[in-house]
Amino acid sequence: MRHKSSVILVVFIAFLAAGPARAHHSPSAVFDMEKKFTMTGTLTKVDWFNPHIVVYLDAKKNDGSVENWKFESNPPSWFRRVALAREDFAKAIGQTVTVEGVPAKSGVLYGYLLKITFPDGNSLELVFKGPTN
């Protein structure tokens, strides 16, 4: 699936967390759902895995050092059923993207992907609606 180069914002409003085809932990077990943050960096990798796809981001800090972040999202089969494939993310590997997410409570450089905006202006977003368990 290819997006045309016009601006397309696709927003997924999820009532609860992503998960595999069966039971899975709630995002509140891992992530601080109240601490939304935005980060810009270079998309370096996309793992199209179950139970979560994972996108990798190298974000440059003010001091010039680079932090290697990972963000997880819904499973591949969920994206497939909304006509999105790995290529819709992987097309931006090596390019600058902006990610909105919530961080892991443990403090590691890991987050839950809420929104990703690509260089062409297209974006994909999950908006939680209601309690996350």
Add this chain to the structure above:
Amino acid sequence: MTHRLVFVFAAALMFTGFAAADKKDSVATSKVPRVADGHPDLNGIWAYAIDLPPVTLKKEINGAVSTTDIDQRAAKPAQGPVAGARPSTPAPSYKPEFREKVKNLFDNESKTDEVFYCGKPGVPRIGPPRRIIQLPGEMVFLYEDVSGDPYRIIPTDGRTHRKGANPSYYGDSVAHWEEDTLVVDVTNFVENGWFGEGGYFHTDAMHVVERLWRNGENLVWQATVDDPKVLAAPWTIPPRLITPSNDPLEESPPCVEDDGHRLLNSDHHQQR
């Protein structure tokens, strides 16, 4: 080319209502498609159900915003009775001495459930097949699952269960027709898995009977679980109604669960 998102809605619906059990176990329809031997035609691709909670998709294209509610769950609230379904209950009844164990397993599911960690769901937890290939003397059930894509080859030629076979998550199956219902008898399970998401552990004595029949263009799947070592009575799962699909099976990506070591509480979803 106009960008267009195509949504394939999970179309497996769970009905908690039921029709009174029909002695003949068949659907009252005169339009059941049949194969050459006269049995109902169960061939086909059946809709995928991802078991995620409902989602609303909000789409903005060139400033125009639209929202679409997406519900890909396999389990949905009852929409009405399903003809031919057996009486069912939402949950099994364990013997009193095991109820605390079931509750503890469920409360800590994100740590105790193998399926959370890419484990096989097994029968009956995997639910209905995604694709059925119906051959003389056997049925082939194909599945898509996070843990991998299992298959089952189920004899319908009258043979009995294999002797001396190794126990497995998907068990040993043989099937026969009762009127227009395919009845699959499954035994010889490993004890590791759960037969349902609510902490429903079982022993090697578990015995499952699946029933599949056509309901118009749709497929109905319903299972009964018995484990006399731990259950107070057999449990009949509410039936699932599955619509046909043009969505071909696709190899599931590898399952790599990496959140287990980051869990700071036991919050989890019950999705089915």
